Amino acid sequence: AQSVTQLDSQVPVFEEAPVELRCNYSSSVSVYLFWYVQYPNQGLQLLLKYLSGSTLVKGINGFEAEFNKSQTSFHLRKPSVHISDTAEYFCAVKVGTGTALIFGKGTTLSVSS
Amino acid sequence: DTEVTQTPKHLVMGMTNKKSLKCEQHMGHRAMYWYKQKAKKPPELMFVYSYEKLSINESVPSRFSPECPNSSLLNLHLHALQPEDSALYLCASSQTNAYGYTFGSGTRLTVV
Numbered sequence: 074a075q076s077v078t079q080l081d082s083q084v085p086v087f088e089e090a091p092v093e094l095r096c097n098y099s100s101s102v103s104v105y106l107f108w109y110v111q112y113p114n115q116g117l118q119l120l121l122k123y124l125s126g127s128t129l130v131k132g133i134n135g136f137e138a139e140f141n142k143s144q145t146s147f148h149l150r151k152p153s154v155h156i157s158d159t160a161e162y163f164c165a166v167k168v169g170t171g172t173a174l175i176f177g178k179g180t181t182l183s184v185s186s
Numbered sequence: 187d188t189e190v191t192q193t194p195k196h197l198v199m200g201m202t203n204k205k206s207l208k209c210e211q212h213m214g215h216r217a218m219y220w221y222k223q224k225a226k227k228p229p230e231l232m233f234v235y236s237y238e239k240l241s242i243n244e245s246v247p248s249r250f251s252p253e254c255p256n257s258s259l260l261n262l263h264l265h266a267l268q269p270e271d272s273a274l275y276l277c278a279s280s281q282t283n284a285y286g287y288t289f290g291s292g293t294r295l296t297v298v
Contacts (some may be wrong), residue, residue: 107285107286110288114294115291115292116289116290116291117276117277117278117289117290118289121287122285122286163229167285172229173219174219174231174287175231176228176229177228178227178228179228
């Protein structure tokens with residue numbers, strides 16, 4: 074069975090600093106990987122996804138992620154964060170097209186001035 | 187229309203009440219999902235509907251009863267809930283056999 078591990082439960086950073094949120098997955102077959110963001114009292118918004126092709130994926134709000142098959146990782150990065158990036162970030166995995174999305178436990182990104 | 191609309195946004199119900207959550211999308215998606223999310227936790231899959239048929243039930247208690255009346259609408263009927271069922275209930279949809287989901291903003295349910 075597939076699973077996804079988010080290595081940091083909380084990441085505090087200062088405004089305009091770079092950030093990396095780490096995500097590792099386990100699956101013996103090809104996977105599709107996603108990052109979602111959830112602002113307080115809201116639903117989930119898709120930041121970016123890796124389906125195939127280029128391993129560097131660019132998303133909304135200046136985020137990007139790199140798929141690394143040998144390390145089974147899909148880390149999310151942003152070169153300069155804003156206060157408004159404060160939110161919960163979920164990495165998610167899907168194996169094949171007929172299965173449902175499975176989420177990691179989430180990483181709370183707290184950006185302060 | 188690229189949204190999933192969930193109503194109501196907030197619901198408070200007693201343990202003997204019967205209520206329903208509603209989810210609607212007009213993107214032509216033929217797969218729809220219910221997730222439950224407790225505070226500070228990730229969403230947990232409850233049900234999957236594909237072409238209006240229930241395809242996955244993640245061992246959810248029978249006090250939760252899903253219904254898919256048509257391809258645009260998904261309901262979750264609630265009866266005799268417990269306080270521990272208080273959570274954010276998220277609906278999502280996707281193209282069948284596709285990859286990304288579109289989520290609604292959720293219904294925050296409180297059972298008293």
